[in-house]
Amino acid sequence: MRCCGRRWGRLAIACWSASHETPHAPHPRRPRRGITPALADPIAPSDPDDPIARQFVPDSAELDFGEDERADPIGDEAHAPVEGIVHRYPDRVLLKLTDICAAYCRFCFRRERVGKGSGLLQPKALAAALGYIRAHPQIWEVVLTGGDPLVLSARRLAGVAAELAAIEHVKILRVHTRVPIAAPARVTPALVRALKASGKAVYVAVHVNHSRELSRDARRACARFVDAGIPLLSQTVLLRGVNDDARVLGSLMRALVECRIKPYYLHHGDLAPGTAHWRTGIAHGQSLMRALRGRYSGLCQPTYVLDIPGGHGKSPIGPQYLRGDAGCGYQIEDFKGQRHSYWKS
Incomplete structure (x- = not known):
């Protein structure tokens, strides 16, 4: 598979970055670049704020590294007992089959690693990873990730x-992917059958950050999973200049539901090197969640x-609607922001 759609990608990058101070000189820490035709086609070259270009076209701000940023912002390495496995939570593991993606998001929390290794988890390492899963009966769910596991062949x-x-x-097989959006033609009947061949309950979590990414072809690719009995979830990263507006974010969530994709996570931006210009404040993220509700x-x-940086896992950071305690009663905030008393324990 040609992951980068080079002809279309170069055209989009050349047009859009004309109005940006995009770094072209070699830099030892520059992450892999790549965009597919499916993602490049919707880019408006004349729009300096195009939300898709902002996710994939390099910007000079990426050369600014904050003191609190780190190469492994979510602490995968601290929970990697063998190559290819991340075992952070007791009942589930990540199985990283590849470091290749169909397209390379500039804000990726694994931007220091993806697209830079040998490509595939080699047979010996894969055997060891599967052996680890076999040896730990508490593992109920395996999450295929990478890179993007759906860049691999159906075979x-x-x-x-x-x-x-x-x-x-x-019992559960979950797949984290951007392929239905970035390379929808790859979602073939053979690929869908390959996932169902596990005999497990299969879920696919699709990474989408803006409603314009849900092209007609992307919607058809997503439908192939759902029509085959594979539920879809979404993962979205909160990104400044892409979706940090209540109407934009709400439009995305509605578009996902219309595609039979259940919104799952809205991720606060991780502390990956050179990504500060994408991150919003937590308070702003909470205000967006209030607006959605x-x-x-x-x-x-x-x-x-x-x-949580350092490998301590995810925590919900949404707004709080309940205050007080059982002894003194509670104050509950409704969707209009008004508070109401509730005295029951």
């Missing part, structure tokens, strides 16, 4: 699924989370 995915099918204590269906509500 290779089916092979991994078959190995997991033989592990009785694994007041104006949009419950189906459109993601959980706003922050990955």
Whole structure:
């Protein structure tokens, strides 16, 4: 697979970055660059604030590294007992099959690693990772990630699924991917069958940050999963200049639900090097969540989370609506921001 759509990508980058101080000189820490035709086509070259270009076109601000930023912002390495495995929570593991993506998000929390290694988890390392899963019966869920696992061939995915099918204590297979958005043609019947071959309950979490990413082809790709009985979830990163507006974020959540994708997580930006210009304040993120709750269906509500630096896991950081205690009673805030007393314990 050609992951970068070079001809379209160069055209979009050349047009859009004409109005930006984009770094072109070699830099030892510059992350991999790449964009697909599916993502490049909607870019408006004349718009300096294009929300898709902002996610994929390099900007000179990426060369500014904050003191609090780190190469491994969510602490994967602290929970990696063997290559390819991250075991942070007791009942689930990440299985990182590849460091390749269909397109490379500039704000990626693994930007220091993706697109820079050998590409695939090698057979010996994969065998050790599967052996680790077999040896830990508390593992109920395996999350395929990377990189993006859906850049792999259907044959290779089916092979991994078959190995997991033989592990009785694994009940759930979750896939984290941007492929239905970035390269929708890859979502073929063979690929869908490969995931279902595990015999497990399969969920696919799709990374989407703006409603314009949900092209007609992307919607069709997502429908192939849902029509085959694979539920879809969404993961969205809160990004300054992309979706940090209540109407923009609400439009995305509605578009996801219309595509039969349940909004799952809204991620606060991680402390990856050179990403400060994308991060918003937590208070602003909370205000967006309040706006969503007041104006949009419950189906459109993601959980706003922050990955605690150092590998301590995700915590919800959404706004609080309940104050007080059982002894003195509670004050509960409604969707209009008005407070009401509640005396029951």
